[in-house]
Amino acid sequence: MINFEYSRTSSVKAALDVLAKNPGASFIAGGTNLVDLMKKGVATPQRLVDINNLPLKQISIDAKGLTIGALALNSDVAENEKVKKNYPLLVQAINAGASAQLRNMATIGGNIMQRTRCTYFYDTTLPCNKRKPGSGCGALKGYNRMHAIFGASDKCIAVQPSDMSVALAALDATVMVSSSKGERKIPFTDFHRLPGDIPEKDNNLQPGELITAIHVPVNSFNKNHYLKIRDRASYAFALVSVAVALKVNGNIIQSARLAMGGVAHKPWRLKQAEEMLTGSAIHDLSFAKLTDNIMQDAKTYEHNAFKIKLGKAAIAEAINKALQ
Amino acid sequence: MNNQDQKDSRRDFLKKTTAMAALTISSPVLVKAGQHDEKIASFFEKMDLKIEVNGVAHQLSVEPRVTLLDLLREQLHLTGTKKGCDHGQCGACTVHVDGKRINSCLSLAVMNDGKKVTTIEGIADGDNLHPMQEAFINHDGFQCGYCTPGQIMSAIACVQEGHANSREEIQEFMSGNICRCGAYPHIVDAVMEVKKGGKSS
Amino acid sequence: MDKNYFFEDTITADEKRVDGVAKVTGAATFSAEHTIPGLTYAVFVCSTIARGTIKNMVLAKAKNAPGVIDIIYYLNCPVVPGYTSEIKEKNQRERVLNGLNVFADNIVYSNGQPIALVIADTWERAVYAASLVKVEYIEEKPETDFDNLMQKAEAPGWGGTYKRGDEDAYKKAEVMIENEYSIPAETHNPIEPHATVAVWEKNDKLVVYDKTQGPKSTQGDLALLFGLKRENIQVITEFVGGAFGCALRTWPHTPAACIAAKKIGRPVKLVLTREQMFTMVGYRPISWQKIGIGASRDGKLTGITHHAISNTSRYEQFSESIVDPSQNLHDCPNVNTSYKTLALDINTPIWMRGPGPATGCFALESALDELAYKLNMDPIELRLKNYAEVHPQNKLPWTSKHLKECYELGREKIGWHNRPSVPGTLKENGMLTGYGMGVGVFWAGRSSATARGTLYADGMFVLQSAISDMGPGTTTAMVSIAAEQMGLPPDKIRFELGNTDFPTGPTQGGSGSTTAVGTAVTLICEAMQVSLKEMAIESVPGFKNYKPEELDYKNGKVSAKTNSSTSISYTDIIKQSGKPELQVSKSTESFAQRDKYAMNSFSAHFVKLHVHPVTGVITLKKIVAVADCGRVISETTARSQMVGGAVGGIGMAMHEETLMDHHSGRYINANLADYHVPVNADIPAIDVLFVNKPDNIISPTGAKGIGEIALVGVAPAVANAVYNATGKRITRLPITPDKLI
Structure with a gap:
């Protein structure tokens, strides 16, 4: 690892100032992803700005919904009694990710900033347009079992690995961002982006911006489930995952939220499927039609064709589980 | 020292280290000259760290890139905490920081300034095991x-x-x-x- | 703890692991953890191509980085005497040094091969400097894709074929099946990375702290390499943090650390990274197998044909006994087998827990299961019908064989009667439910070993042998044996290992530590008792007129057979003898009656599992592991070995696969996030049962061996249960959810 400079900062303004003056600087919070990337030589910041002392750790619920400070720990959110009660989908998704130790380190802001686990991205000797623009995509004709089936480009077929992000996408969350220019809100589904021609950009955060909080609107969904299919029972990234939130009244689905993980460069919100589900009777769901529709745009590669069938199965199972 | 002073001295420190970093990158000859005075070089590259481990307070000087795990094992010789993968993928390095379990391999030592660390060596009460x-x-x-x-x-x-x-x-x-x-x-x-x-x- | 055991007379000295306190307090010192004054840190630079030659290495930047002491590579590597062919030939009878001669030349045989070593004053500085080394290659296209290169496999020098009776007899059988099986490379991945600390105390005196399953073997290798006498090299291995086979030989990092320490004149520590644990210390080879089995309609086997190919590296021949179980596990008159190896541009494999049979039994036991369905026969009945009472290959009797008891115990414990005879027909809570079983076999025997015992006047009995223990609990077992033999409490006994200054012990592998070293310990205890009697007669006044045969030794006391009041403790005997201690060394030769007996340990594994009907996710519900391992010396550690083997077998069946990018010839999951080993949540209740009948022919300990049979047979039991649950026969491991939808 290069020996970088390290400093601490205790206000948002000071943090933004340091970043503005030092283009080679990175913020560090939990460090679970950044330190790992630095060890692998994938990230080489000249300077780390430790933002753990910023006052961005609060978790609050009011009439408008849930606001989570960017520096709240994953475990603090998942253990919060009010969050557990009102946002079970979010809690399930957080607990499906990483390990108890990592969730004690990783922050909410860091979680959504985590970079892909694509092996070609992580290995600096292999080609990767995301790590080194123009070097090619090693996964495209390489080993691509874990890779995207939606929204990929010939520059990049990596997937976003965050479980929590899938739930946040389903729950219509908003990312609150600060910069020297002021504050702005980014709808969660617009936070991450598709790779297109600039796969090095994971998200739509602008240079000099800092995530301060994530807001989740009031949760009216009474049936929730986060299903993660993986190669072992815990502590593994998703082959596919599905976040389901349903508002069921009597036998009728009044509204539905559906998103998938492990299938795209961003959490893959399934709006069309949500519309199909809305108004349906819960005993009369046609999963075949629903999932065929979802998968009609899927494009697979040599090793990940199974994700279509597995994805369909996971969607059906996740909805069934939510309804149980 | 008040907060502002701390910030100022930190800023001065950063200026100096920036200069050192530039030297490292630009000219091997100059760096080599710098190396003759390792003490100066390490002064600029290291940071003060106050950390309590198993109830013992330590005042240390460490490079920012040193992880809590390597600090424990190589500098404090507390080798009970293990390195298995060095990437947060095995849990062998688990310690408690301020009462919470974490992977010490992914935590920079300097990020634990002022914190209390408990390792396997610190949980027994004398000869009475936990x-x-x-x-x-x-x-x-x-x-x-x-x-x-x-x-x-x-x-x-x-x-x-x-x-x-x-x-x-x-x-x-x-x-x-x-x-x-x-x-x-x-x-x-x-x-x-x-x-x-x-x-x- | 459930009483799942069927013991005859287990030694129940102390059921707690004797090194337990050291291991739970962090006091156990592993190879990288010794505090050495003046220590320096070494980090490898590794090849980033899989095949070719190094054209140039640009070192200036790295050399000038802060804290760097030296960089060693092929152009400046000091002469290593053992690299020259002359020395090789001179020592040929002892052992041919093969493998990668690190820093000897500029040839790249595999991606991730060590090609330079950076030594610095701190680990962080060494890591950084290593990242600054630039390497230019003349690159050649690597061949790493086993599946597509299999036709290039070659027969080994000895031919690789075996036949008894008619060739391919299965094809003419009344009922027959044929299938192909693939197992990917599996990497041992002990949690402790390999580590070497090399200290040259003098120009010709080397002390090495090394992670090795065989300190004496490492000592011998280093003696050959550096042209030193064995006694000038001390290898210390107090604790080994798991190995499962990957520390069975001396890999390049050990000489590399020694070369560096000598060149810079300071102690050097070299610890492999997790990634290097994939590229430098072996793996279970990739394999392909094809099996054909035929039987009469009533289930008597008439023919087995078993072909296997596994991979080796371009620079070494590595082979395994994959097809052996087909030759001798079940009774069958006509058997032919073939075995070939395929050289690839990958690092060399090494034996991994249950080497050979673990691979072969996956195919054989899966095939038998398939045949049982075709015969409409219970798989256990099929195995009983073809039970081998004598070794089918050489017709010798086994020293002991209780596989039938294994079947019976396991069948009962798993609830085999609940198994549906038609696959895919049993559901529990909506989950497809299946039962499966598989048989495990491994060579049992006894190698040579020496140990030394010293009885001190303060009452301590200290045993020493230069073995190491990677976790099974040799120390605990040896204390257990000595406690019983000497009638002493275990806390009066200490077994010391992990130091080549102790008498020669075997390498820990092939489930042989307990029988070999245990025999030496037994002999020491017997000799000790004779000596104590003689010393009593010689030095203790009241015993002067007795003859040795008139004396008894019991529970630490020598007494007259006819007059029990004439009695003296061993501590008093030693005190009165005027000697500081009583010391006895004993050696045991390896088991010599190989022409009279067949020798094997056996196991039977039973699995109950659920498969999600929609997502294909497997949930293991229960595993029953039954062992015929001879007499159980230490119940606690034996049980843990069986549980651990089952967990390893689950990994083999469901999780483990070392993946490669064939364009670069580079492992792409060389880490513990992407190379999946089982985690806690994967593991169901595991019941362990022992037949526990002593095998007194192999050794006086009564033990055979556990470590390997604990894993062999688990993977097919899982695959067979998956078939029973779903009707899907998975022949390519691992069985992940995508294969079941």
Whole structure:
């Protein structure tokens, strides 16, 4: 690892100032992803700005919904009694990710900033347009079992690995961002982006911006489930995952939220499927039609064709589980 | 020193280290000259760190890139905390920082300034083992013993967090600690025993 | 603890692991953890191509980085005497040094091969400097894709074929099946990375702290390499943090650390990274197998044909006994087998827990299961019908064989009667439910070993042998044996290992530590008792008129057979003898009656599992592991070995696969996030049962061996249960959810 400079900062303004003056600087919070990337030589910041002392750790619920400070720990959110009660989908998704130790380190802001686990991205000797623009995509004709089936480009077929992000996408969350220019809100589904021609950009955060909080609107969904299919029972990234939130009244689905993980460069919100589900009777769901529709745009590669069938199965199972 | 002073001195420090970094990158000759005075070089590259480990206060000077794990093992010679993967993927390096279990391999030592760290060496009361240590012996919750300190630190936290209410819950919340010898069922037995005995601290 | 055991007379000295306190307190010192004054840190630079030659290495930047002491590579590597062919030939009888001669030349045989070593004053500085080394290659296209290169496999020098009776007899059988099986490379991945600390105390005196399963073997290798006498090299291995086979030989990092320490004149520590644990210390080879089995309609086997190919590296021949179980596990008159190896541009494999049979039994036991369905026969009945009472290959009797008891115990414990005879027909809570079983076999025997015992006047009995223990609990077992033999409490006995200054012990592998070293310990205890009697007669006044045969030794006391009041403790005998201690060394030769007996340990594994009907996710519900391992010396550690083997077998069946990018010839999951080993949440209740009948022919300990049979047979039991649950026969491991939808 290069020996970088390290400093601490205790206000948002000071943090933004340091970043503005030092283009080679990175913020560090939990460090679970950044330190790992630095060890692998994938990230080489000249300077780390430790933002753990910023006052961005609060978790609050009011009439408008849930606001989570960017520096709240994953475990603090998942253990919060009010969050557990009102946002079970979010809690399930957080607990499906990483390990108890990592969730004690990783922050909410860091979680959504985590970079892909694509092996070609992580290995600096292999080609990767995301790590080194123009070097090619090693996964495209390489080993691509874990890779995207939606929204990929010939520059990049990596997937976003965050479980929590899938739930946040389903729950219509908003990312609150600060910069020297002021504050702005980014709808969660617009936070991450598709790779297109600039796969090095994971998200739509602008240079000099800092995530301060994530807001989740009031949760009216009474049936929730986060299903993660993986190669072992815990502590593994998703082959596919599905976040389901349903508002069921009597036998009728009044509204539905559906998103998938492990299938795209961003959490893959399934709006069309949500519309199909809305108004349906819960005993009369046609999963075949629903999932065929979802998968009609899927494009697979040599090793990940199974994700279509597995994805369909996971969607059906996740909805069934939510309804149980 | 007030806050502003601290910031100023830090800023001066950063200016100096920036200059050093530039030297390192630009000219091998100059760096070589700098190396003749290693002490100066290391002064600029290192940072002060106050950290309490197992109740003992340490005032140290470390490079920012040194992880908490390597600080413990190589500088403080507390080798009970293990390096298995160095990437947060095995749990062998689990320690408690301010009471929470974390992977010390992914935490920079300087990020733990002013914090209290507890390692496997710090949980027994003299010759009296911690109940979790006793339980691991009683249930043979290990074979080679290499992942064991991490398992025990994780297990103590698992009970304290309230995640030891059933075998299934323990299994899930202990899955961040890999045991290649496969002692998992015995590890769960040990955690169950401590949970039942209410001896979690 | 459930009483799942069927013991006859287990030694129940102390059921707690004797090194338990050291392991739970962090006091156990592993190879990288010794505090050495003046220590320096070494980090490898590794190849980033899989095949070719190094054209140039640009070192200036790295050399000038802060803290760098030296960089060693092929152009400046000091002469290593053992690299020259002359020395090789001179020592040929002892052992041919093969493998990668690190820093000897500029040839790249595999991606991730060590090609330079950076030594610095701190680990962080060494890591950084290593990242600054630039390497230019003349690159050649690597061949790494086993599946597509299999036709290039070659027969080994000895031919690789075996035949008894008619060739391919299965094809003419009344009922027959044929299938192909693939197992990917599996990497041992002990949690402790390999580590070497090399200290040259003098120009010709080397002390090495090394992670090895065989300290004496490492000592011998280093003696050959550096042209030193064995006694000038001390290898210390107090604790080994798991190995499972990957520390069975001396890999390049050990000489590399020694070369560096000598060149810079300071102690050097070299610890492999997790990634290097994939590229430098072996793996279970990739394999392909094809099996054909035929039987009469009533289930008597008439023919087995078994072909296997596994990979080796371009620079070494590595082979395994994959097809052996087909030759001798079940009774069959006509058997032919073939075995070939395929050289690839990958690092060399090494034996991994249950080497050979673990691979072969996956195919054989899966095939038998398939045949049982075709015969409409219970798989256990099929195995009983073809039970081998004598070794089918050489017709010799086994020293002991209780596989039938294994079947019976396991069948009962798993609830085999609940198994549906038609696959895919049993559901529990909506989950497809299946039962499966598989048989494990491994060579049992006894190698030579020496140990030394010293009885001190303060009452301590200290045993020493230069073995190491990677976790199974040799120390505990040896204390257990000595406690019983000497009638002493275990806390009066200490077994010391992990130091080549102790008498020669075997390498820990092939489940042989307990029988070999245990025999030496037994002999020491017997000799000790004779000596104590003689010393009593010689030095203790009241015993002067007795003859040795008139004396008894029991529970630490020598007494007259006819007059029990004439009695003296061993501590008093030593005190009165005027000697500081009583010391006895004993050696045991390896088991010599190989022409009279067949020798094997056996196991039977039973699995109950659920498969999600929609997502294909497998949930293991229960495993029953039954062992015929002879007499159980230490119940606690034996049980842990069986549980651990089952967990390893689950990994083999469901999780483990070392993946490669064939364009670069580079492993792409060389880490513990992407190379999946089982985690706690994967593991169901595991019941362990022992037949526990002593095998007194192999050794006086009565033990055979556990470590390997604990894993062999688990993977097919899982695959067979998956078939029983779903009707899907998975022949390519691992069985992940995508293969079941």
